[in-house]
């Protein structure tokens with residue numbers, strides 16, 4: 001059963017270019033309304049009575065004509081099908097009202113996230129200028145594109161849970177910026193990888209002891225699969241899966257003014273991911289897998305960084321630089337290369353529940369120091385510690401949804417799809433074809 005909500009009315013949906021994407025994604029913005037309508041209905045109360053309290057608190061939000069429009073609906077029930085035509089007729093002014101509310105600053109938003117850090121959400125003693133001058137998270141573009149981590153801090157006492165699914169698809173080899181066919185790689189090595197898929201499921205928790213400090217814990221579970229071909233023409237696949245390296249990060253806010261924020265990122269990851277994954281290969285049963293099929297670094301790694309956020313009424317933007325510094329040497333006598341990630345993005349906030357983003361994401365990472373003595377670098381390029389480094393620039397497009405109403409109010413859903421526009425690899429090494437990140441977030 002559909003409730004005649006302004007968000008779900010045919011006028012709104014058809015006039016919006018987002019409907020196609022919404023359908024493609026299988027995400028129905030009306031779901032929350034549907035859920036609500038399935039629940040037992042409370043005793044009917046005059047709508048304007050319900051709103052009258054809010055009108056007292058904020059005279060600027062509802063005009064007299066709005067109240068008259070609401071009063072027209074007073075005697076009708078949205079739960080009685082015979083009244084729907086009457087409600088539809090009165091719908092247009094209500095839609096205009098909804099649009100106006102949509103353009104109001106976040107005071108009217110129902111997200112549980114804080115609108116700014118200086119006081120309580122929707123507190124009436126806060127002046128308009130104060131709330132307009134601070135960066136806010138409680139809007140559809142209030143978080144960075146879902147592929148960015150550690151992008152925002154929380155208000156003291158808030159907790160956020162998140163889940164991300166990430167897929168990285170690699171196919172074909174490259175040396176420098178030159179593509180190589182399997183035959184070309186097989187001139188140097190008896191075996192070459194041809195494709196690799198990495199799936200990562202990541203659970204995250206953020207807690208904020210203070211307005212300045214937010215702590216974030218991220219636990220990945222990884223599935224890897226690599227396909228190969230030998231000089232003899234034999235094809236085979238190896239697989240590994242398990243926990244990756246769990247990362248704890250502190251985010252410390254050092255600037256919060258003029259709708260801009262800066263925070264420092266200080267993370268450490270723990271060697272929870274295995275470097276002893278094995279699978280069957282033509283060389284024998286239960287062989288140690290090469291470096292890219294292992295699940296962690298097996299070292300403690302530091303992740304220092306800095307994040308900048310800015311926003312205007314309809315736009316937001318940001319940037320982050322994040323390093324990965326490996327400490328020591330792992331139990332298998334090697335250390336993965338250090339990594340530097342620099343990313344920048346811009347997002348358009350179309351309304352309170354939908355925003356789109358474009359992101360540039362640059363990564364550069366080094367070769368491996370030392371070597372796992374169980375691997376033979378002459379057999380396959382993935383076993384060579386000096387063929388692991390590279391630099392890549394990706395362009396990502398993202399869609400971000402923030403549910404504003406109903407039982408799922410405050411839930412965020414987001415997707416980001418990225419394609420490399422430049423990659424230079426110490427090869428032969430598999431090249432990245434595309435990356436997909438899908439995520440859910442909810443703050444309490």
Ligand SMILES: [Cu+2]
Nearest residue numbers: 152154160206
């Ligand atoms: Cu968060």
